[in-house]
Each structure stands twice: as C-alpha cells, then as structure tokens.
Amino acid sequence: DAGVTQSPTHLIKTRGQQVTLRCSPKSGHDTVSWYQQALGQGPQFIFQYYEEEERQRGNFPDRFSGHQFPNYSSELNVNALLLGDSALYLCASSLRLVEAFFGQGTRLTVV
Amino acid sequence: GQSLEQPSEVTAVEGAIVQINCTYQTSGFYGLSWYQQHDGGAPTFLSYNALDGLEETGRFSSFLSRSDSYGYLLLQELQMKDSASYFCAVGTGFQKLVFGTGTRLLVSP
Numbered sequence: 001d002a003g004v005t006q007s008p009t010h011l012i013k014t015r016g017q018q019v020t021l022r023c024s025p026k027s028g029h030d031t032v033s034w035y036q037q038a039l040g041q042g043p044q045f046i047f048q049y050y051e052e053e054e055r056q057r058g059n060f061p062d063r064f065s066g067h068q069f070p071n072y073s074s075e076l077n078v079n080a081l082l083l084g085d086s087a088l089y090l091c092a093s094s095l096r097l098v099e100a101f102f103g104q105g106t107r108l109t110v111v
Numbered sequence: 112g113q114s115l116e117q118p119s120e121v122t123a124v125e126g127a128i129v130q131i132n133c134t135y136q137t138s139g140f141y142g143l144s145w146y147q148q149h150d151g152g153a154p155t156f157l158s159y160n161a162l163d164g165l166e167e168t169g170r171f172s173s174f175l176s177r178s179d180s181y182g183y184l185l186l187q188e189l190q191m192k193d194s195a196s197y198f199c200a201v202g203t204g205f206q207k208l209v210f211g212t213g214t215r216l217l218v219s220p
Contacts, residue, residue, distance in 0.1 A: 004153075031206050042115075042198050042210030043154065056207050090153065094206045098142070098161075102153040 002027075004103035006091050012109045013081050021076045021106045025093030031055075032074040033100065034066060035090040043090055049074050078108075086110045113137040115199055115211030122217045123189050131184045131214045133199035141202040143175050143182045146210075149195045157197075158184065186216070194218045 005024045013019050025032050031050045035043035045058035049068035063079045086109050092100040115135040123129040142161040146154040160166050160175035172185040196215050200208040
C-alpha cells in the first residue's frame with residue numbers, strides 16, 4: 001500500500017497565477033481532506049471531499065476550490081495566487097474520525 | 112471561535128519523560144488526537160481519546176478530561192528520534208480536524 005501520495009512535491013508560482021495540486025488517497029479510503037500548513041504553524045483545514053462532493057469547508061476564500069474523482073483521488077486548485085498562499089499543502093485521507101493518514105505534502109512558493 | 116493551545120517548545124534529555132499539554136475550545140468535539148511531525152515530513156497519527164482517561168500505546172500515552180477541555184501526551188523513555196513537532200487535534204465532525212499550534216520537542220543526549 002503506497003499510502004497517501006501527493007504531487008508535485010515542490011512548486012514555484014508567480015503572484016496571480018493558478019495552481020493545481022493532486023492527491024491519491026490510501027487504498028480503500030473514501031474521504032479526502034486538504035490542509036494548509038504555514039511555517040511553524042499547525043495544519044489549517046481547507047475543505048473535505050466525500051462521494052465527489054465538498055462536504056465541509058474551512059475559512060478559506062473561494063479562490064480555493066477542489067474536486068474529487070470517482071476513484072477518490074482529489075485536486076486542490078488555487079486561483080489568483082497571493083504571496084500569503086506560500087505554504088505546505090497537505091492531503092489527508094481517512095475512513096473514520098480516529099486516524100487520518102497524511103501525504104508528504106506539496107511545498108508551494110509564490111514569488 | 113476554535114482554538115487549541117500547546118506550549119511552543121519543550122526540551123528533555125534521552126531516557127526522560129515529558130508531558131505535552133493541550134487545552135481546547137471548539138464547536139463540536141468528537142475526540143482528541145495527537146500527531147507527530149518531523150521537519151519536512153508528514154504528520155503521523157500517534158494516539159486518540161474519545162472518552163475521559165488514559166490511553167497507552169507503547170512509549171506514548173494520552174489523557175483526556177472533557178470536563179476541563181484538556182488533554183496531554185506523555186512520552187516515556189525519550190529517544191533522539193522523538194525530536195519533532197507534536198500537534199493535538201480535535202475532531203469536530205465528519206473527520207475534520209482542528210489542529211493546535213504545535214509543540215517542538217528537542218531531545219538532547
């Protein structure tokens with residue numbers, strides 16, 4: 001089992017551009033959540049996908065959007081990038097509340 | 112609002128015992144989890160408490176008091192590899208986690 005995989009691992013974008021991050025959940029997991037982790041901070045919940053629908057959303061602007069595919073994989077899209085969007089973006093998959101499995105993350109740098 | 116407070120940093124020596132506290136204020140509570148994150152790595156699950164009391168998993172134990180909105184992670188027989196950041200996280204429903212500010216643990220020889 002490959003666990004949760006994310007791509008790319010690192011990315012550099014310019015302000016105003018758009019970015020798409022990808023996540024493949026752990027085998028058998030149907031729920032995917034995305035988190036943003038700024039340096040030295042705890043992960044902040046962006047949104048969660050279940051059965052291809054956004055089930056919950058954190059306090060992030062509409063520039064952050066996502067999608068879940070029938071195979072449970074997911075994408076996170078961020079439009080009109082700001083310098084403040086620079087962070088580690090983590091994907092987590094789970095079957096139940098007790099344990100979430102995180103990917104290694106995508107380090108996004110906006111310049 | 113929702114907040115989880117942890118000490119920012121804790122230092123200890125190999126073989127010692129250390130306790131990392133977490134106080135929380137959240138809308139919705141389905142349990143308190145603990146995650147470990149090494150620099151550059153992914154958070155990994157350590158422990159979970161849904162009910163009051165102590166849960167033990169090897170060298171790690173976690174405690175919860177729901178009436179006090181308080182929990183702690185206890186690490187015993189510290190090893191150098193335990194140097195990492197530790198996060199408490201509250202499950203607020205539908206597998207959403209609200210994370211604390213994180214505690215950086217430094218273990219010295």
